[in-house]
Amino acid sequence: MLLAIDNVLSKEEVAQCRAIIDGLEWIDGNQTSGPLAASQKRNQQLPRDDASANEVGQAIVDRLLSDARFISAALPLKFYPPLFNRYQAGQTFGNHIDNAIRHTPDGMVRTDLSATLFLTEPDQYDGGELVVEDTYGSHSVKLAAGSLVLYPSTSLHRVEPVTRGARTSAFMWLQSMVRDEGQRRLLYQLDNSIQRLAGEQHGEVTELTGIYHNLIRRWADS
Known part of the structure; x- marks a missing residue:
């Protein structure tokens, strides 16, 4: 990207x-x-x-x-x-x-x-x-x-x-923290979507935020 x-x-x-x-x-x-x-x-x-x-x-x-x-x-x-x-x-x-x-x-x-x-x-x-x-x-x-x-x-x-x-x-x-370029791209797209939804007060924001952080836990190097 x-x-x-x-x-x-x-x-x-x-x-x-x-x-x-x-x-x-x-x-x-x-x-x-x-x-x-x-x-x-x-x-x-x-x-x-x-x-x-x-x-x-x-x-x-x-x-x-x-x-x-x-x-x-x-x-x-x-x-x-x-x-x-x-x-x-x-x-x-x-x-x-x-x-x-x-x-x-x-x-x-x-x-x-x-x-x-x-x-x-x-x-x-x-x-x-x-x-x-x-x-x-x-x-x-x-x-x-x-x-x-x-x-x-x-x-x-x-x-x-x-x-x-x-x-x-x-x-x-x-x-x-995330070595793979494709994974970084997906996380970037997900984060941007969360930020847009957060501004509109959607109820799904909490669930999507949890998915985002759980993907980082799965993919991140320490």
Whole structure:
């Protein structure tokens, strides 16, 4: 399931993030690449051990953990801390699939879901679309600054070449409580149905809510 979540950060919060990260030292983006991906990738990133970038990343995680839309879709268990990349004119990242396991100081993270939080307005650069492939075809994503796209890490995807300006984003991976993408989709659809019915005071809401939580008990990793 590919899902766009609008306004994760306000425009003011995006500006605050950019005021911090734009002034940091950017390095070659292949610091997080495996050997195959490195041949496809041309961009810049902030170092994983940059304290200021990590503070901004933690603020993004905190915001996501308070966003009911994100929680419903992702059912997050563990995060790989957000990183930041920048694509300038001529830079791109060809077709690739993200590594299945990422290592953090706190242990391994299985990458069930990938996310990109856009930090540049679409009219400030040309190209730079995130293109995600699935069984329904290719999906081109270019969102407003402060909005996020969430998609399965099993997906083949790429970033089209930037031809004008620069595209700055945060990107991250997470391990879901529910490993299976199809099960996560069903739970997301059920949760959305419950929320709609709850607003109409239907008597079946309690029963459906119980079914939802019992499915999570059956499917969730600890």
